[in-house]
Amino acid sequence: MERPKPAAISRWYYVMTPVFILLDYAVGINIRIAALDATPGRKALYYGFCVLCGVTVLLRPRVSMIVATVESSVILYLTLAGLLMPYLVVTRSADLTGDWPLVEAFDLKTAINLVIVGIIAVLAFRANVKALTGHDVIHNP
Numbered sequence: 001m002e003r004p005k006p007a008a009i010s011r012w013y014y015v016m017t018p019v020f021i022l023l024d025y026a027v028g029i030n031i032r033i034a035a036l037d038a039t040p041g042r043k044a045l046y047y048g049f050c051v052l053c054g055v056t057v058l059l060r061p062r063v064s065m066i067v068a069t070v071e072s073s074v075i076l077y078l079t080l081a082g083l084l085m086p087y088l089v090v091t092r093s094a095d096l097t098g099d100w101p102l103v104e105a106f107d108l109k110t111a112i113n114l115v116i117v118g119i120i121a122v123l124a125f126r127a128n129v130k131a132l133t134g135h136d137v138i139h140n141p
Contacts, residue, residue, distance in 0.1 A: 009120070009123055010057065010064050010065060010067070010068035010120055010123060010124060010127075011057045011058070011061060011064050013068070013116075013120055014050065014053045014054035014056075014057050014058075014064075014067070014068075014071075015054055015057075015058065017032075017047070017050045017051055017053070017054045018051075020032040020047075020050075021047050021051075024043075024047075029109075030109055030113075031109055031112045031113050031116065032047075032050070032113065032116070033046050033047070033075065033078070033079075033113065034079070034082075034107075034109040034110040034112075034113040035075075035078050035079040035081070035082030035083065035110065035113070036078060036082065037109075046074075046075075046078070049071070049074070050071065053067050053068075053071050065123075065124050065127040065128050066124075066128065068120055068121075068123070068124035069121070069124040069125060069128055071120075072117055072120050072121035072124055073121070075113075075117045076117055076118075076121060079110070079113060079114055079117065082110075083110065
């Protein structure tokens with residue numbers, strides 16, 4: 001059985017964006033952008049960006065790994081910023097004896113989101129390096 005190519009996986013990921021949106025808004029299961037649950041406007045803007053990414057990879061499949069690299073970089077930044085913000089707020093206010101919202105910020109949804117985004121980012125990075133250099137950086141350094 002042939003392994004799926006990273007470009008096909010990233011295209012599938014973006015084509016599935018409407019399913020992620022439906023799961024989030026209809027069922028309340030948000031594993032695509034858990035870091036933006038507290039900011040619905042930004043979350044809707046991000047979902048719009050993902051739909052644009054999906055349309056782009058459907059119309060121009062050759063750029064799917066570049067799209068995946070850009071989108072993965074954006075979501076990694078948003079997720080890490082969302083995780084670190086409660087920590088920064090607590091340390092800035094010097095309320096080290098109160099409740100720490102950081103414990104609540106990193107839940108199962110955020111962990112699943114981080115794993116999915118990390119996998120797509122690694123696949124995109126490896127495919128882009130292979131396309132630019134002609135060899136796989138992991139198997140043929």
